[in-house]
Amino acid sequence: MVKLAVNIDKIQLKNPVLTASGTFGYGKEFEDFIDLDRLGGYIVKGTTLHPRQGNDYPRMAETPAGMLNAVGLQNKGVDYFIDSIYPELTKYNSHMIVNLSGSTVEDYVIAAEKLNELEHMPAIELNISCPNVKEGGMAFGVSCAGAESVVKAVREVYKKTLIVKLSPNVTDVTEIARAVEAAGADSVSLINTLLGMAVDAEKRKPILSTVTGGLSGPAVKPVALRMVWQVFNAVKVPVIGIGGIMNATDAIEFMLAGATAVELGTANFIDPAVTVKVVEGIEDYMKRHSIDDVNDLIGALEV
Amino acid sequence: MxxxxxxxxxxxxxxxxxxxxxxxxxxxxxxxxxxxxxxxxxxxxxxxxxxxxxxxxxxxxxxxxxxxxxxxxxxxxxxxxxxxxxxxxxxxxxxxxGSGFTTPEKDEKVLLIGGGSGIAPMMLMAKKFAPQTSNIHILLGARSQKDHIVLDEFEKVGNLLLTTEDGSIGEKGYVTNHSIFKEISSFDKIYTCGPNPMMEAIGKIAKDNNIFCEVSLENTMGCGFGVCLCCVTPTQEGNKCVCTDGPVFNINELKW
CATH class of the missing domain: 2.40.30.10 (Translation factors)
Structure with a gap:
């Protein structure tokens, strides 16, 4: 038996496979396809203090080896989540983590206080990197001062594990990572989507209603791997790797580059059963390479 | 299932x-x-x-x-x-x-309208409900005769009506120009799938005549099962996913 469990701060995940927010709904949408309890945990969709309708259609453009989205954090708000979704999710024994977004520090703090009371939710992922909402997250995540201010304020009211999701749309991701670590983050996850754009030449118009959107999928994987490696070498807190992971090999590449766990995002759209396949694939890889403990893979890149 | x-x-x-x-x-x-x-x-x-x-x-x-x-x-x-x-x-x-079309009541007079790739669900609709009503009319529209496909299969399952934009087969014009619309008030239900402008025009006629009408939307999808929230359409109750709340919507739900 290989050991697949990893720790993110105080939480033990039964394996390193998580799902990326915004690609996994509230988890229950996957019930027909997989046993959610096979996952290390699942991160549910981006939630804000107040309900949001999101951006206008079209919100998505298919691009080579990936896609752009400009959903704009459509969600029914944190109270709806707590009253109507959370109780239903407590039946799973995998760790449930909510991704929290906001447009002001105050919004983040009020919502984080509410989420702090949820017994079966051991962590939140703070989204300071959504590229699709004005003053929505990314404004905080692209400067050290902005990132620090929101993380510090949330840290004061949120007592459990605080993961901060970083934007790749910055000059030096390690500066932001260090700033959020200093402000009290227990872990960092990266990367959120890369700001991009798609054009319809026939119509001479942008494809997305918002003109720009966030790029995800295999197209971003090399950028994500590079940033995970840089951040792993810059901070002490555990790093969660995200960006174009489609299979177990991709996941292992991220772990070798320094990720303690990984989030699968866009891959869920292509194959809703991919997460469990990645768990099994990591196990196979470990057996083939005679590795007993998955923790031995973390940052094991031979440079 | x-x-x-x-x-x-x-x-x-x-x-x-x-x-x-x-x-x-x-x-x-x-x-x-x-x-x-x-x-x-x-x-x-x-x-x-x-x-x-x-x-x-x-x-x-x-x-x-x-x-x-x-x-x-x-x-x-x-x-x-x-x-x-x-x-x-x-x-x-x-x-x-996704969701399906509402089942018509026994012996209701039903008009199925398909345009382009939108003909596909109309076949399953006609086949499934042909046994319970003889009153299925199927109206299919295309640019030209060569664009009309599987007509022999449609002829077996209902009263087939055609339009073409160039008049090469059936009545000339768009589906909404077809003469069947002169007697549209005799229909109980209209079901349609095709390009949005076609469905919007049909939806308007249905509303004007107070006829039940369902449309199947074709918005671009990311996942198809309600998690990416990319294929939304504005409805009376806010943005809804075409892939899970639809693709079939009653026209009264939409902001048409």
Missing amino acids: KKSVKDLIILENECLNDDSHKIVFQAPDVDSDILPGQFANVLVKDSQTTFLRRPFSFYDVDVDEKSFSLIIKKVGDGTRKLCSVRPGEELSVIYPL
Whole structure:
């Protein structure tokens, strides 16, 4: 038996496979396809203090080896989540983590206080990197001062594990990572989507209603791997790797580059059963390479 | 029936005209729960440009033979690759997805209107409800005679009416110009799938005449099962996912 469990701060995940927010709904949408309890945990969709309708259609453009989205954090708000979704999710024994977004520090703090009371939710992922909402997250995540201010304020009211999701749309991701670590983050996850754009030449118009959107999928994987490696070498807190992971090999590449766990995002759209396949694939890889403990893979890149 | 993602064996690939193919999939778990309007989301292998799955409404479901068929029109690289699949090969499919059309009451007079690829769910609709009512009229519109496909199959399941933009077969004009609309108030229900401008025009006629009308939308989808929130349409209750709240909507729900 290989050991697949990893720790993110105080939480033990039964394996390193998580799902990326915004690609996994509230988890229950996957019930027909997989046993959610096979996952290390699942991160549910981006939630804000107040309900949001999101951006206008079209919100998505298919691009080579990936896609752009400009959903704009459509969600029914944190109270709806707590009253109507959370109780239903407590039946799973995998760790449930909510991704929290906001447009002001105050919004983040009020919502984080509410989420702090949820017994079966051991962590939140703070989204300071959504590229699709004005003053929505990314404004905080692209400067050290902005990132620090929101993380510090949330840290004061949120007592459990605080993961901060970083934007790749910055000059030096390690500066932001260090700033959020200093402000009290227990872990960092990266990367959120890369700001991009798609054009319809026939119509001479942008494809997305918002003109720009966030790029995800295999197209971003090399950028994500590079940033995970840089951040792993810059901070002490555990790093969660995200960006174009489609299979177990991709996941292992991220772990070798320094990720303690990984989030699968866009891959869920292509194959809703991919997460469990990645768990099994990591196990196979470990057996083939005679590795007993998955923790031995973390940052094991031979440079 | 439960949704699943499976590699399905191709039983048949029939070329219908220059653009369209009928592809039959072996699907051991299909049952009669599959509703007209529901769809399957098919993965394209080895395409440089097609990363996401492509959704297609069920054209036919054969519970006895344990198979279903889809009509695929060549639009881009992905659909061209799907149309070149050979019997015996496998394709990954997620199915059944989305909501279906409401079942008409016994002996209601029903008008099914299909345009372009939107003809597919109208076949399953007609086949499924033909036994309980003889009053199914099927109106299909296309640019020209060569764009009208599977007419012989439609003739077997209802009273078939046609339009073409060039007048090469059926009445000349768009489907909404067809003479059947002179007696539209005699219909109890209208079901339609096709390009949005066509469905909007039909929806308006239905509203003006106070006739029940459902439309099946074709918004571009990311996942097909309600998690990416990319295919939304504005409704009276805010943005809703076409893939899970639809693709079938009553026109009164939409902001048309």
